[in-house]
Amino acid sequence: xxxxxxxxxxxxxxxxxxxxxxxxxxxxxxxxxxxxxxxxxxxxxxxxxxxxxxxxxxxxxxxxxxxxxxxxxxxxxxxxxxxxxxxxxxxxxxxxxxxxxxxxxxxxxxxxxxxxxxxxxxxxxxxxxxxxxxxxxxxxxxxxxxxxxxxxxxxxxxxxxxxxxxxxxxxxxxxxxxxxxxxxxxxxxxxxxxxxxxxxxxxxxxxxxxxxxxxxxxxxxxxxxxxxxxxxxxxx
Amino acid sequence: xxxxxxxxxxxxxxxxxxxxxxxxxxxxxxxxxxxxxxxxxxxxxxxxxxxxxxxxxxxxxxxxxxxxxxxxxxxxxxxxxxxxxxxxxxxxxxxxxxxxxxxxxxxxxxxxxxxxxxxxxxxxxxxxxxxxxxxxxxxxxxxxxxxxxxxxxxxxxxxxxxxxxxxxxxxxxxxxxxxxxxxxxxxxxxxxxxxxxxxxxxxxxxxxxxxxxxxxxxxxxxxxxxxxxxxxxxxxxxxxxxxxxxxxxxxxxxxxxxxxxxxxxxxxxxxxxxxxxxxxxxxxxxxxxxxxxxxxxxxxxxxxxxxxxxxxxxxxxxxxxxxxxxxxxxxxxxxxxxxxxxxxxxxxxxxxxxxxxxxxxxxxxxxxxxxxxxxxxxxxxxxxxxxxxxxxxxxxxxxxxxxxxxxxxxxxxxxxxxxxxxxxxxxxx
Numbered sequence: 001x002x003x004x005x006x007x008x009x010x011x012x013x014x015x016x017x018x019x020x021x022x023x024x025x026x027x028x029x030x031x032x033x034x035x036x037x038x039x040x041x042x043x044x045x046x047x048x049x050x051x052x053x054x055x056x057x058x059x060x061x062x063x064x065x066x067x068x069x070x071x072x073x074x075x076x077x078x079x080x081x082x083x084x085x086x087x088x089x090x091x092x093x094x095x096x097x098x099x100x101x102x103x104x105x106x107x108x109x110x111x112x113x114x115x116x117x118x119x120x121x122x123x124x125x126x127x128x129x130x131x132x133x134x135x136x137x138x139x140x141x142x143x144x145x146x147x148x149x150x151x152x153x154x155x156x157x158x159x160x161x162x163x164x165x166x167x168x169x170x171x172x173x174x175x176x177x178x179x180x181x182x183x184x185x186x187x188x189x190x191x192x193x194x195x196x197x198x199x200x201x202x203x204x205x206x207x208x209x210x211x212x213x214x215x216x217x218x219x220x221x222x223x224x225x226x227x228x229x230x231x232x233x234x235x236x
Numbered sequence: 237x238x239x240x241x242x243x244x245x246x247x248x249x250x251x252x253x254x255x256x257x258x259x260x261x262x263x264x265x266x267x268x269x270x271x272x273x274x275x276x277x278x279x280x281x282x283x284x285x286x287x288x289x290x291x292x293x294x295x296x297x298x299x300x301x302x303x304x305x306x307x308x309x310x311x312x313x314x315x316x317x318x319x320x321x322x323x324x325x326x327x328x329x330x331x332x333x334x335x336x337x338x339x340x341x342x343x344x345x346x347x348x349x350x351x352x353x354x355x356x357x358x359x360x361x362x363x364x365x366x367x368x369x370x371x372x373x374x375x376x377x378x379x380x381x382x383x384x385x386x387x388x389x390x391x392x393x394x395x396x397x398x399x400x401x402x403x404x405x406x407x408x409x410x411x412x413x414x415x416x417x418x419x420x421x422x423x424x425x426x427x428x429x430x431x432x433x434x435x436x437x438x439x440x441x442x443x444x445x446x447x448x449x450x451x452x453x454x455x456x457x458x459x460x461x462x463x464x465x466x467x468x469x470x471x472x473x474x475x476x477x478x479x480x481x482x483x484x485x486x487x488x489x490x491x492x493x494x495x496x497x498x499x500x501x502x503x504x505x506x507x508x509x510x511x512x513x514x515x516x517x518x519x520x521x522x523x524x525x526x527x528x529x530x531x532x533x534x535x536x537x538x539x540x541x542x543x544x545x546x547x548x549x550x551x552x553x554x555x556x557x558x559x560x561x562x563x564x565x566x567x568x569x570x571x572x573x574x575x576x577x578x579x580x581x582x583x584x585x586x587x588x589x590x591x592x593x594x595x596x597x598x599x600x601x602x603x604x605x606x607x608x609x610x611x612x613x614x615x616x617x618x619x620x621x622x623x624x625x626x627x628x629x630x631x632x633x634x635x636x637x638x639x640x641x642x643x644x645x646x647x648x649x650x651x652x653x654x655x656x657x658x659x660x661x662x663x664x665x
Contacts, residue, residue, distance in 0.1 A: 025581075026617065028581070028619070029617055029618065029619045029620060030620060031570070031606075031619070031620050031621065031622040032606045032607065032608060032620035032621060032622050032623065033620070034622065035606070035622040035623050035624075035626065035627075036623075069308075070308040071307055071308030072308070076662045076664060077605075077662060079307075079664060080605060080607060080662045080664060081606075081607065081608050081620070082608070083307070083509075083664070084508045084509060084511070084512035084608070084609075084610035084611065085608065085610070085611040085618075086611050086612065086613075086616075088611075088616060089611035089616060089617060089618070090611075092617065
């Protein structure tokens with residue numbers, strides 16, 4: 001309870017939330033994570049796939065770590081590292097990366113540039129969605145600045161193109177599963193493959209230059225119920 | 237006519253000899269007794285809270301749920317696959333379902349399966365460690381039975397085994413038992429006198445991985461806790477004996493059993509799973525008893541086993557770079573320039589299992605993919621080893637692994653880039 005309160009306070013003040021149990025060595029325990037995600041979760045130089053973690057909401061990161069451990073999200077590599085970890089340690093890892101400053105630059109390796117027309121399509125989907133096909137705007141849940149929403153919606157800025165495309169594929173094919181109702185599974189199935197690529201390239205080129213942290217909980221109401229995001233479900 | 241008589245003169249004694257040998261082998265595996273699955277004697281087992289708690293503790297120490305549960309699946313309902321030299325064997329449903337689990341079993345039938353490896357389904361495959369469970373005393377078997385009966389019923393049907401002939405036939409198991417099964421090789425009474433031995437040889441069934449195996453996957457008698465490649469998993473389980481464990485004090489070894497990490501090394505792969513699912517729950521007294529026993533196991537004479545990572549390793553593909561130099565750049569920061577490690581953080585490599593084991597497979601795996609020690613109550617924030625698969629090429633990994641094994645373990649492994657390439661890919665099970 002006390003820890004939750006402390007977390008809430010630091011979220012509200014937008015201060016970096018260093019886990020209470022951090023004795024200065026916690027990051028050094030995560031050498032295995034750093035190899036792909038960067039020493040401070042900012043991503044490694046030239047990463048073509050591995051996402052950055054720093055500053056993403058702790059609730060989101062914790063949900064993903066548990067998903068890798070329990071098989072809801074399939075990645076042999078990630079399962080190898082987390083499968084013998086109890087919830088307490090996974091929560092600390094999530095809190096640690098959430099407390100670090102977000103990455104400020106776009107993805108290092110962009111795919112081919114988008115044509116002006118494809119760029120317009122992508123930007124339109126990101127900002128307005130496709131109401132005719134029941135596709136909400138990315139920004140409706142991930143924030144107008146795409147910096148995410150505490151405690152469960154991640155930022156979308158500067159992620160590697162292949163990573164984002166792979167996630168859409170995983171949601172569609174059921175190898176990345178959120179708790180039902182699985183909102184991203186529903187959304188991913190309604191966007192044509194071509195547009196997914198355009199969205200991924202567009203998002204990879206966005207950077208969070210000011211290091212904006214995810215919006216505080218309740219600062220806006222996502223339009224979709226998501227099982228992994230109790231706050232969104234409550235809003236529904 | 238005469239030829240026939242001579243033939244029968246030879247054939248009859250041969251036949252008689254074969255019968256005698258067959259009879260001898262059949263008697264040695266226990267005669268007919270193991271195949272007579274007992275009827276319900278009506279014996280009732282206590283299932284008070286204390287017995288159930290005891291049963292749950294024993295089930296954890298026996299690591300029963302690890303095998304009888306799939307990754308991420310409902311516990312105790314079976315279905316985890318085991319790769320053997322003969323094909324895949326899937327664990328059974330141990331829930332209290334009367335049809336699909338063991339809910340209809342009497343305690344007599346349960347005890348019989350535990351001690352003799354035969355149930356109403358016939359002889360059980362020896363991936364089920366009945367040879368070890370045979371030493372369990374009745375009170376412990378009763379408590380386990382009571383606990384398993386308290387589990388919720390599940391109608392889960394595990395996949396059918398996929399085995400090659402003749403292993404696919406349960407009657408072939410009788411032949412296997414004649415050749416390799418020696419019931420009561422250790423008398424339960426002798427085992428019980430030593431709590432540590434009772435746990436190591438009985439419920440703990442440590443020998444299933446840590447003993448040397450011989451033909452047909454059988455545990456070699458003279459290979460008791462002498463170490464070996466774990467069938468189907470691609471990891472080497474080190475020998476457990478006085479010499480191997482001399483760098484641990486009894487207390488350190490007891491702590492290691494429960495924590496899965498120590499200044500002398502951390503458990504990865506199958507042993508990390510054993511720590512996570514089983515040994516972290518050991519009470520201190522039992523952990524100390526196991527450690528004390530293991531530290532007194534006499535070392536078996538080393539067998540001449542040639543461990544290779546490739547069936548026919550091509551030797552022309554050499555290593556790349558200088559192992560000592562790669563070590564200095566990539567490893568020494570954490571493990572120290574003389575492999576001494578950092579107390580409380582990074583294990584020493586000097587005399588570590590990965591360095592001293594005759595089989596280089598663990599060393600290659602851990603350099604390639606790293607890993608986390610298990611996160612448990614006794615080691616809540618484990619350190620991790622980073623993967624080097626992206627940073628070093630296979631030739632460099634071969635060079636640095638050879639360097640570490642020779643310098644800190646006295647093992648001259650001649651790994652090449654091809655050996656390392658053959659190990660690419662994470663093995664989860």
